[in-house]
Amino acid sequence: MTDEVGVVTGDLTVATEVRGDQATITVQYTGAEEWYTVTGSPLTVVGCDGPWVHAAVVRAVAAGLPEGLAEMEAE
Template sequence: MTGRQQWCDAVLAGPGGAMTDEVGVITGPLTLRTTVLPDGGRVRIEVQYEDAEEWYTLTGSPVPHRGDPAAVHSAALAAVRAGHAAEAPRQARS
């Protein structure tokens, strides 16, 4: 796969935050990172508290990207903004 392999953006988690595998729900100002995995067909989605060092797996990650990993990143940003213990998007429009 050629092209961009990672996206990273600041996001304010909505009410109820984002669900992680490691520590449960996290809230507040976060950073969301989406990385294309070596298999090329899936992405890993992680979140961290703004300005922290430790990354947490967004529950449900890794996910397939159907040829457009940026669409998965956008869908994950929208989910975290909405809150409600947001998890990785199961399907993203490409």
């Protein structure tokens, strides 16, 4: 789920930017120019490094979280 266009499906590229204790998650259709903010981003990620956060987000996106990142925070 994205803030700008709602649900996106298909071949997606995921970007994770961690600054301090906040992670901003964006997705785009692979090869497209537009990036969309994943609903729930930025996400608080205290004590987690960037590679770990990105791997967790990619797993969450692949699982098709219908509510954006809301379910990821429960992990």
